[in-house]
Amino acid sequence: MESLILQAKEDTPAIVLDKEANKFSLTGVSLPEDVKEFYAPVMTWIDEYFQSPNPVTRFEFKMTYFNTASSKIILDIMYKLKDAIEDGHKVEIEWGFFEDDEEMQEAGEDFADIVELPITIKEFK
Numbered sequence: 635m636e637s638l639i640l641q642a643k644e645d646t647p648a649i650v651l652d653k654e655a656n657k658f659s660l661t662g663v664s665l666p667e668d669v670k671e672f673y674a675p676v677m678t679w680i681d682e683y684f685q686s687p688n689p690v691t692r693f694e695f696k697m698t699y700f701n702t703a704s705s706k707i708i709l710d711i712m713y714k715l716k717d718a719i720e721d722g723h724k725v726e727i728e729w730g731f732f733e734d735d736e737e738m739q740e741a742g743e744d745f746a747d748i749v750e751l752p753i754t755i756k757e758f759k
Contacts, residue, residue, distance in 0.1 A: 635686075638679045646672060647697065651679050653687075659694040660711075664704035673707045680711065684718045691715075691723065696730035696758065697738060705741070712749045719751070727753045 635653045642648035647662040666672035683691075693715055700708065712727070719725050729742030739755060746753040 635683065638675060649676060651676065651683070653683060656688050656690075656692070658691060659696065660708070661694075661696040663698055664700040664708075666704070669701075669703040669707055677707075677710065677714070680714050684714070684721070684723065687718065687723050689724065690726065691718070692726040692728065694728045694730060695742070697741070698732065698735075699738075700741075709745060709748065712745055712751065716749050716751050727751060728756055729753050730756050730758045733757055733759050 637652040637654065638649065639652065640646070640649040642662040645663060645665040645667070647660045647664045649661075650657050650659045652658070693711075695708065697708070715725050715727055729745065731738035731742060739757070742753060742755045745751075746755070
């Protein structure tokens with residue numbers, strides 16, 4: 635399966651979806667002009683990946699800021715991860731936030747509550 639790797643830009647996050655390296659992450663700021671268009675390849679890649687996933691999938695979110703439209707997409711990604719768990723796949727989710735960024739910490743906790751998933755909330759520097 636071909637990897638999907640996008641470099642961070644001023645208004646979009648770095649995205650790494652790499653089955654071979656077993657690395658799955660969204661990092662940075664998410665304010666794309668057209669959220670659905672920007673994330674469409676990500677959603678398709680995740681759907682295809684879970685047809686034959688690695689034994690353990692560890693998905694990391696390290697967002698520093700996201701707008702309301704991006705929060706909906708992040709929620710959609712988490713629901714895809716939840717579906718994979720319910721289908722019997724082992725998925726671990728980590729929500730990282732910068733030290734003293736209570737807003738991002740709370741966002742991770744809120745996503746965990748909404749999706750009803752165990753998410754590791756982790757501070758990073």
